[in-house]
Amino acid sequence: MTDKARDAEAVSRFVERFAAQLVEAGMTRMPARVFAALLSSDSGAMTSAELGEQLQVSPAAVSGAVRYLSQQHMVSREREPGSRRERYRVHSDQWYEALTNRDAILKRWSDSLREGVTSLGAETPAGRRLAETVAFFDFIQDELTAMMERWREHRERTFGQP
Amino acid sequence: MTDKARDAEAVSRFVERFAAQLVEAGMTRMPARVFAALLSSDSGAMTSAELGEQLQVSPAAVSGAVRYLSQQHMVSREREPGSRRERYRVHSDQWYEALTNRDAILKRWSDSLREGVTSLGAETPAGRRLAETVAFFDFIQDELTAMMERWREHRERTFGQP
DNA sequence: CGCTTCGTTCAGAAATTTGTGAAGTTAAGG
DNA sequence: CCTTAACTTCACAAATTTCTGAACGAAGCG
Numbered sequence: 135m136t137d138k139a140r141d142a143e144a145v146s147r148f149v150e151r152f153a154a155q156l157v158e159a160g161m162t163r164m165p166a167r168v169f170a171a172l173l174s175s176d177s178g179a180m181t182s183a184e185l186g187e188q189l190q191v192s193p194a195a196v197s198g199a200v201r202y203l204s205q206q207h208m209v210s211r212e213r214e215p216g217s218r219r220e221r222y223r224v225h226s227d228q229w230y231e232a233l234t235n236r237d238a239i240l241k242r243w244s245d246s247l248r249e250g251v252t253s254l255g256a257e258t259p260a261g262r263r264l265a266e267t268v269a270f271f272d273f274i275q276d277e278l279t280a281m282m283e284r285w286r287e288h289r290e291r292t293f294g295q296p
Numbered sequence: 297m298t299d300k301a302r303d304a305e306a307v308s309r310f311v312e313r314f315a316a317q318l319v320e321a322g323m324t325r326m327p328a329r330v331f332a333a334l335l336s337s338d339s340g341a342m343t344s345a346e347l348g349e350q351l352q353v354s355p356a357a358v359s360g361a362v363r364y365l366s367q368q369h370m371v372s373r374e375r376e377p378g379s380r381r382e383r384y385r386v387h388s389d390q391w392y393e394a395l396t397n398r399d400a401i402l403k404r405w406s407d408s409l410r411e412g413v414t415s416l417g418a419e420t421p422a423g424r425r426l427a428e429t430v431a432f433f434d435f436i437q438d439e440l441t442a443m444m445e446r447w448r449e450h451r452e453r454t455f456g457q458p
Numbered sequence: 459c460g461c462t463t464c465g466t467t468c469a470g471a472a473a474t475t476t477g478t479g480a481a482g483t484t485a486a487g488g
Numbered sequence: 489c490c491t492t493a494a495c496t497t498c499a500c501a502a503a504t505t506t507c508t509g510a511a512c513g514a515a516g517c518g
Contacts, residue, residue: 145422148412155408159401160322164476173429174412176421182495195477197496218486218494226425229432239321246317250310250336259338260307263388266455267335270391273450277443285435293428326506344465354508359466380464380515 145174146188164191164199169208172224179212179223207235227289234282237275244271307336308350326353326361331370334386341374341385369397389451396444399437406433 149170156166167189172180180188185196200222203209208228212221225231250264311332318328329351334342342350347358362384365371370390374383387393409430416423 141416144415148415152405152408152412155401155405159405162476173425174416174422178421178425192478193495194479194497198477201496216486218484218492220495224425226428229429233436243314243317243321246314250314253306253310254303254336259340260336263335263340263386266388266451267391269451269454270447273447274395274443277446281436281439281443284439285432288435289428289431292431324506355465356467356509357507360507363466378516380462382465 142188145171148174149188162202164189164195165202165206165208168196168199168222169203169224172209172222178226179221181219181221183219185222207231230282230285233278237278240271240275240278244268244275247271304350307333310336311350324364326351326357327364327368327370330358330361330384331365331386334371334384340388341383343381343383345381347384369393392444392447395440399440402433402437402440406430406437409433 149167152173153163153166153170156170157163161169168185171185171188172178182193182196182200185191185200186193189196200209200211203222204211208231209222209224212223214221247264247268251261251268254261254264256262256265311329314335315325315328315332318332319325323331330347333347333350334340344355344358344362347353347362348355351358362371362373365384366373370393371384371386374385376383409426412426413423413430416426418424418427
């Protein structure tokens, strides 16, 4: 068994294992696998063909997964200049990005809950519970922002330049 | 249309709307609907029969949803003493609980990633990326704990006793 | 103790989701 | 321009998930 083969096997084992964890946490399978594969590639970027081969799936499946992932800001696409190949990349601070984008979801929850407070009546017990929930989400939102800022600092201190 | 009927309609509208948001964020439909229903009830607790009626689903569906929700620590079960009815309850700090339990997931991710660092080699570029990801999650974990503590304080100041 | 009322579990039907193959689109290279 | 390579899109097949109805189990009440 060559070094290269050994690596491929180790990589694959990690990819599938980690992807399974992501799935368990609510992510769909193919995007999870693609993301894990990118995360464990040395360059941090792979072409559609490479992904298809590693994961043993069709180009169509890769395409779908990648579309989903870029909507979620979990990968970015790059065109290799002067080639029809496209590369999909994870940045090392990709989780940071992804988490930041959860803000949008929290915002919508807040809005929806606020409507609930109005329509159920701010004076009713249910209204009060919803109001408290709104307060929680607003609090979390502010805290998340601050937390991400601290991470950026922490990261620079620990790993060098941004 | 009586006051009660009007309320029921307004409640239902909110429940379905908010549940839809939860679904959009990855939650399964029935648990989302049950949770939203509990959240917008005045007492914060409902019986299986009440949930079934409000949501127009079978007892079996309620049972399944509730099982899921209590595994996720998003509702608690109460036995009404001297009755075969069971009540399912959301606490006002239920989100706090739920988020705290996400820690377990983060922990498993960290562990899985650490394995990845070892098996891919800490000196490889991929290994370094994974190591940075581990650092991120560990950071988040600590921050979450602190954040939840701050929320408890904030909540007491704003809404009165714990 | 049996009756009755809730709740749970389980097998299966229905609906949704997921991935494939094939056709379509865009853009590089001769 | 025409060819070819790469990705995307679409219709469909397969697998999975989700909810129901029915049978079962436990616990109060007469």
